[in-house]
Amino acid sequence: MSMFCYQCSEAAKNIACTTRGVCGKDDKVAALEDMLIYNLKGLAYWTKIAREKGVTNEEADLFLLEGLFSTITNVNFDPQRFVEYNNKAIDLRDKMKDLAVSKGADANAPYDAATWKPQKTEADYLAKAAATTILAEENEDIRSLKELLIYGLKGIAAYADHAYVLKFKSEEIFKFTEDALVETLRKDITVNELISLVLKAGEIAVKTMELLDRANTTTYGKPEITQVFTGLVDGPGILVSGHDLLDLEELLKQTEGKGVNVYTHGEMLPAHAYPELKKYKHLIGNFGTAWYNQREEFEQFNGAILFTTNCLVPPKDSYKDRVFTTGLVGWPGIKHIPNATAGKMKDFSPVIQKAIECGGLKAKDGKKITIGFAHDQVMALADKVIDAVNKGAIKRFVVMAGCDGRAKEREYYTEVAKNLPKDTVILTAGCAKYRYNMLDLGDIGGIPRVLDAGQCNDSYSLAYIALKLKEAFGLDDINKLPISYDIAWYEQKAVCVLLALLYLGVKGIRLGPVLPAFLSPNVAKVLVENFNIKPISSVKEDIEAMMAGK
Missing domain, CATH: 1.20.1270.20 (Substrate Binding Domain Of Dnak; Chain:A; Domain 2)
Known part of the structure; x- marks a missing residue:
C-alpha cells in the first residue's frame, strides 16, 4: 500500500x-x-x-x-x-x-x-x-x-x-x-x-x-431568474470553470472591449444570475456540463480554459497548452496565474492572449436553461407555492442537490427526475443538476419543476427555503414539510452540507450513489439510528417511498 x-x-x-x-x-x-x-x-x-x-x-x-x-x-x-x-x-x-x-x-x-x-x-x-x-x-x-x-x-x-x-x-x-x-x-x-x-x-x-x-x-446582487444559452458564438472565447466569482469578475473586466467572449463551465453556471456579473454582455453563456466530462468537452472548446477552484481532472495533451490555473488549483506543468498583490487584480493577460491566439470558436446551437432560484426568488413565489401545495397541485418537493460524478450508478438521479410524478418540484444546487437540468420537465402553474438555487456553495438557499416554508405552514418540525432529500455526494464540500442538514434536524436523507467509505460500521449505525440516513435503492422504490413521506 x-x-x-x-x-x-x-x-x-x-x-x-x-x-x-x-x-x-x-x-x-x-x-x-x-x-x-x-x-x-x-x-x-x-x-x-x-x-x-x-x-x-x-x-x-x-x-x-x-x-x-x-x-x-x-x-x-x-x-x-x-x-x-x-x-x-x-x-x-x-x-x-x-x-x-x-x-x-x-x-x-x-x-x-x-x-x-x-x-x-x-x-x-x-x-x-x-x-x-x-x-x-x-x-x-x-x-x-x-x-x-x-x-x-x-x-x-x-x-x-x-x-x-x-x-x-x-x-x-x-x-x-x-x-x-x-x-x-x-x-x-x-x-x-x-x-x-x-x-x-x-x-x-x-x-x-x-x-x-x-x-x-x-x-454581486441577489440572483435573478435568468435564461442561459448553452451553445457557442463565433469568435475568441475563454471557458471559466470552478467556483470563484471574483476571478470571473476580474476576468470579465479585463476582457471587456477586447472581442473575447467568456463562457462558464460546470459550477460557474450560476454566475449568470448575479446582476453585477450578468451586466457584462460578453458573458455569453455556459458551455459543457459537469466536471467529469471536461476531458471530452474541453477538446471541443477551441479557446483558453481557466480553473479557479476544484474540480480539475488530469488534462489531456490535446488541450493542455490552453489550460490555466489560479488560486489553490494546480497541475504539474500547467501555467498558473499568481495571486494579485494588495489592491490590484490578478493579471489574466496570458489567458486572454491564448484565447486570441487560438483563433476563435465556431458557432454552435444550444438550448436555454433557466437558473437563479436562490432563496429570495423562491420566497418571492412563496404565496404561489403555498397555494399550489394547499390545493394539491404540488404534492412534494424533492431536494436533489450535491455533486455529480463518473459512476454509472449516478444515472439513478436522471431516472428519478424523469419518473417523479408531475406534481413534484425538484430543488437543486451543485453540479448534481447536470443529470437532469436539460430535461423538459415542465412547470406547475408557472412554477418550474426544477428550481436551481446555484452552486454547491449556494446550498444554504435550500436550507433557508425549507426553514421559511416551515414557518409559512406553521409547523414545529422541519421534517413535517412535504420535502424529501435525495442527495448525491462526491467530495468534502458535500460532507459539509450533509453535516449542516443534520444540525438543522433534517432526518431521512437518502445519500448516494454509495455511503462514504470513511464511515465505520458503528459510526454509520449512529447516523442511521439518530438521523435515519439511508442509502439509495431502486428508482421505483425510492420514488414510492418519498411520495409516501418515507
Missing part, C-alpha cells in the same frame, strides 16, 4: 485508493496532502494557544482555510506546490509559537505535529508521511469520526475562503477550525466527544454558508 485515501465517493472498491487515486493524484501528492493536514494541526495548536493569550494572526487563520481547501478532491495535483504549502505551515506554526510564548505560554507542546523540525524538503515530508497516515489511528470508530470531522472542516474552509476573498470573514469560523483540528490530535478523545464536534461542525457549516451567501449577494 503506497497511499490510503477514502475522502471521496470514488474510493476504490468503496474502501480506499491505495496505489493511485481515481481522481488522478499519485501516491506522492497523497502523502504530501496528508503531511499538510498534519502540519496544519500543528499550526492550529499554536494559533489556538496564541488566541487564548489574546493574540490573533489573520495570515495564520487564513492559511488554515487555504491549506484545508487545497486538499479537497480535484483541487491541486502539483507536488511542488504542496512542498511549498507544508513549508509555509511550518513557518507560520513557529511564528505563532513565538507569539504565544512571548505572551507567557508554555514553550512545550504535547503533540509531535506542534514540535517536529523538518528539513523542509520533499524527501523529508515523504519520509514523515509514512508514520502519519490516516491508518496511524488504530481505533476504527475514532478514526472514522476524526476523518468525518476533518472532511467537514475542508468543506467549511472552502466556503469560508470564498467569502474571505470577498472581504467577509468570521472569527467564530477561524476559532472552530483551530479548536477542531487540535482535538483530532488527542489520543484520549472519546467517540461521544467527536460526535459532539461533528454536530458542532454542522452548526458552523450553516453559519459559513450563510456568510458566503451574504458575501455573494452583497457583492
Whole structure:
C-alpha cells in the first residue's frame, strides 16, 4: 500500500485508493496532502494557544482555510506546490509559537505535529508521511469520526475562503477550525466527544454558508431568474470553470472591449444570475456540463480554459497548452496565474492572449436553461407555492442537490427526475443538476419543476427555503414539510452540507450513489439510528417511498 485515501465517493472498491487515486493524484501528492493536514494541526495548536493569550494572526487563520481547501478532491495535483504549502505551515506554526510564548505560554507542546523540525524538503515530508497516515489511528470508530470531522472542516474552509476573498470573514469560523483540528490530535478523545464536534461542525457549516451567501449577494446582487444559452458564438472565447466569482469578475473586466467572449463551465453556471456579473454582455453563456466530462468537452472548446477552484481532472495533451490555473488549483506543468498583490487584480493577460491566439470558436446551437432560484426568488413565489401545495397541485418537493460524478450508478438521479410524478418540484444546487437540468420537465402553474438555487456553495438557499416554508405552514418540525432529500455526494464540500442538514434536524436523507467509505460500521449505525440516513435503492422504490413521506 503506497497511499490510503477514502475522502471521496470514488474510493476504490468503496474502501480506499491505495496505489493511485481515481481522481488522478499519485501516491506522492497523497502523502504530501496528508503531511499538510498534519502540519496544519500543528499550526492550529499554536494559533489556538496564541488566541487564548489574546493574540490573533489573520495570515495564520487564513492559511488554515487555504491549506484545508487545497486538499479537497480535484483541487491541486502539483507536488511542488504542496512542498511549498507544508513549508509555509511550518513557518507560520513557529511564528505563532513565538507569539504565544512571548505572551507567557508554555514553550512545550504535547503533540509531535506542534514540535517536529523538518528539513523542509520533499524527501523529508515523504519520509514523515509514512508514520502519519490516516491508518496511524488504530481505533476504527475514532478514526472514522476524526476523518468525518476533518472532511467537514475542508468543506467549511472552502466556503469560508470564498467569502474571505470577498472581504467577509468570521472569527467564530477561524476559532472552530483551530479548536477542531487540535482535538483530532488527542489520543484520549472519546467517540461521544467527536460526535459532539461533528454536530458542532454542522452548526458552523450553516453559519459559513450563510456568510458566503451574504458575501455573494452583497457583492454581486441577489440572483435573478435568468435564461442561459448553452451553445457557442463565433469568435475568441475563454471557458471559466470552478467556483470563484471574483476571478470571473476580474476576468470579465479585463476582457471587456477586447472581442473575447467568456463562457462558464460546470459550477460557474450560476454566475449568470448575479446582476453585477450578468451586466457584462460578453458573458455569453455556459458551455459543457459537469466536471467529469471536461476531458471530452474541453477538446471541443477551441479557446483558453481557466480553473479557479476544484474540480480539475488530469488534462489531456490535446488541450493542455490552453489550460490555466489560479488560486489553490494546480497541475504539474500547467501555467498558473499568481495571486494579485494588495489592491490590484490578478493579471489574466496570458489567458486572454491564448484565447486570441487560438483563433476563435465556431458557432454552435444550444438550448436555454433557466437558473437563479436562490432563496429570495423562491420566497418571492412563496404565496404561489403555498397555494399550489394547499390545493394539491404540488404534492412534494424533492431536494436533489450535491455533486455529480463518473459512476454509472449516478444515472439513478436522471431516472428519478424523469419518473417523479408531475406534481413534484425538484430543488437543486451543485453540479448534481447536470443529470437532469436539460430535461423538459415542465412547470406547475408557472412554477418550474426544477428550481436551481446555484452552486454547491449556494446550498444554504435550500436550507433557508425549507426553514421559511416551515414557518409559512406553521409547523414545529422541519421534517413535517412535504420535502424529501435525495442527495448525491462526491467530495468534502458535500460532507459539509450533509453535516449542516443534520444540525438543522433534517432526518431521512437518502445519500448516494454509495455511503462514504470513511464511515465505520458503528459510526454509520449512529447516523442511521439518530438521523435515519439511508442509502439509495431502486428508482421505483425510492420514488414510492418519498411520495409516501418515507
